[in-house]
Amino acid sequence: MSDDFYCDNVLSGKIDVNKVHETDNVLAYHHTRPFWRTHIVVIPKRHISSLLTLESSDDALFMELFEVIRKVADSVVAEKGAARVLTNLGDYQDSKHLHFHVYSGDRVQK
Numbered sequence: 001m002s003d004d005f006y007c008d009n010v011l012s013g014k015i016d017v018n019k020v021h022e023t024d025n026v027l028a029y030h031h032t033r034p035f036w037r038t039h040i041v042v043i044p045k046r047h048i049s050s051l052l053t054l055e056s057s058d059d060a061l062f063m064e065l066f067e068v069i070r071k072v073a074d075s076v077v078a079e080k081g082a083a084r085v086l087t088n089l090g091d092y093q094d095s096k097h098l099h100f101h102v103y104s105g106d107r108v109q110k
């Protein structure tokens with residue numbers, strides 16, 4: 001199995017996703033196998049492996065990414081009253097493409 005679900009399946013268009021927000025360089029969509037009742041994933045469209053591999057040349061992209069995270073989290077908080085923003089690193093990171101989870105509510109899986 002590939003360790004980059006996002007490049008291989010989402011950004012390639014292989015699977016359809018339910019988009020929440022999109023900019024030129026960033027995509028936010030409802031997780032295809034949600035772990036929480038509300039579970040949105042935010043990814044850069046260009047491949048970046050993780051938060052730890054970001055470089056200063058990625059600053060503009062990172063600002064754009066965080067602006068989308070902020071908007072998505074803002075609407076989840078407005079709707080649900082609470083949200084968390086999380087990114088996994090190292091062995092905790094299943095797919096080696098930078099992604100942030102924005103989620104709220106009960107855990108529904110795992």
Ligand SMILES: [Zn+2]
Nearest residue numbers: 004007047097
């Ligand atoms: Zn990738």
